[in-house]
Amino acid sequence: MSLPKVFVTRRIPDAGLDLLQNRASIEIWTERQPPPYKVLQDKIRDIDGLLCLLTDRIDKNLIELGTSLKVISQMAVGYDNIDVAAATARGIPIGNTPGVLTEATADLTWALLMAASRKIVEAERFVREGRWQTWEPMLLLGADVAGATLGIVGFGRIGQAVARRAKGFDMRVLYWNRHRCEIGLERELGVEYASFEQLLEESDFVSIHVALFQETYYLFDRPQFDSMKPSAILINTARGAIVNPDALYDAIHTGKIAGAALDVTEPEPILPDSPLLSLPNLLIVPHIGSASIKTRSQMALMAAQNLIAGLQGECLPNCVNPEVYERKQ
Numbered sequence: 671m672s673l674p675k676v677f678v679t680r681r682i683p684d685a686g687l688d689l690l691q692n693r694a695s696i697e698i699w700t701e702r703q704p705p706p707y708k709v710l711q712d713k714i715r716d717i718d719g720l721l722c723l724l725t726d727r728i729d730k731n732l733i734e735l736g737t738s739l740k741v742i743s744q745m746a747v748g749y750d751n752i753d754v755a756a757a758t759a760r761g762i763p764i765g766n767t768p769g770v771l772t773e774a775t776a777d778l779t780w781a782l783l784m785a786a787s788r789k790i791v792e793a794e795r796f797v798r799e800g801r802w803q804t805w806e807p808m809l810l811l812g813a814d815v816a817g818a819t820l821g822i823v824g825f826g827r828i829g830q831a832v833a834r835r836a837k838g839f840d841m842r843v844l845y846w847n848r849h850r851c852e853i854g855l856e857r858e859l860g861v862e863y864a865s866f867e868q869l870l871e872e873s874d875f876v877s878i879h880v881a882l883f884q885e886t887y888y889l890f891d892r893p894q895f896d897s898m899k900p901s902a903i904l905i906n907t908a909r910g911a912i913v914n915p916d917a918l919y920d921a922i923h924t925g926k927i928a929g930a931a932l933d934v935t936e937p938e939p940i941l942p943d944s945p946l947l948s949l950p951n952l953l954i955v956p957h958i959g960s961a962s963i964k965t966r967s968q969m970a971l972m973a974a975q976n977l978i979a980g981l982q983g984e985c986l987p988n989c990v991n992p993e994v995y996e997r998k999q
C-alpha cells in the first residue's frame with residue numbers, strides 16, 4: 671500500500687520528522703524562506719497532509735485546491751494564517767500545538783519585560799561602543815519591576831504563566847479577559863480582574879496574550895495609548911497585528927508611553943525602514959517566544975502526531991475545528 675503524501679513547509683526538529691518516517695511519503699521545503707504561495711498551490715493539489723507554519727498563508731483558494739487533503743497540521747499554537755472556516759466547510763481538521771510552548775513564551779515575556787525596564791540592550795550597546803567611562807549616578811536609569819503593577823491582556827495559558835512568575839516580584843497583577851476566571855484561580859495566582867480601561871490606566875507594564883482575531887486586530891490603537899501611563903512599557907509576544915504600529919510609534923515618540931518590547935510585529939518581519947527601528951526605547955526580537963530547543967522539539971512532535979492522526983482518519987489530539995467531527999457523524 672502506498673504511503674500518504676505529505677508536504678512539510680520547512681525543516682522542523684527531528685522529533686517531528688522521525689515520527690513521520692515510514693508513515694508518510696514526506697517532501698520537505700528546505701529553503702530558509704517559506705515556500706512561495708505558488709509552490710503551495712502546486713503542492714497542495716497532490717497531497718494528503720500539510721504540515722505548515724505561521725508564515726504560510728493557507729487561505730480559502732489554497733484549501734479548495736487540495737482535493738485529496740485530509741489534514742492541516744500547524745506547528746504553532748496560533749493559527750490566524752489559516753482560513754479555518756474554509757477548512758471546516760471542506761471537513762478538513764486543523765491541528766495546532768497548545769500547551770507545550772506556554773512556559774517558554776512566558777519566560778521570553780519576562781526576559782523582554784526585564785530587559786526593557788532596565789534598558790539592558792541600550793546598556794550593552796553603551797559598553798561595546800566604548801562609552802563606559804565611570805560610574806554615573808544618572809546613567810541608564812530604568813523602571814522598578816518589584817512592586818510595580820503588571821496588566822495582562824488575555825488570561826489563557828500563557829497569560830496565567832506570566833502572572834505566576836510575577837509573584838516572585840511582589841507585583842500587583844491585573845488581568846483582562848473575555849471571561850473572568852474562577853475566584854480560586856484568581857486567589858492562587860494573586861491577580862485582580864479589571865476592565866480593559868482600568869488595566870490600561872493603572873499598569874506600569876502591559877503584556878499582551880490574546881490571540882489575533884477580527885476583534886483583537888489593532889486592539890492597541892491611539893485611544894488605548896492615550897489611556898496608558900507615560901511611564902508604561904508595552905510587551906507583545908502574541909501577534910503583531912494586535913498593535914497598530916503607527917500608533918505605537920507615535921505613542922513612544924511623543925512620550926505617551928515610555929517604551930515597548932516586541933517579539934512580534936506587523937508586518938512580520940518588520941520592514942528595515944520602519945520608523946519603529948529608530949526608537950531607542952523599543953526593543954524587538956524576531957518572534958522567538960517558543961524558541962527553546964525542548965519546546966520546538968515538542969511542537970514538532972505534536973504537529974507530527976496531529977498530522978498522522980488526520981491521515982489515519984482519527985480525531986486529532988489537538989484540533990482547532992472539532993466541529994468537523996460532529997458533521998461527519
Ligand code: DGY
Nearest residue numbers: 745746747748771960
Ligand atoms: C505560536 O505558536 O503561535 C507562536 O507564535 C510561535 O511559536
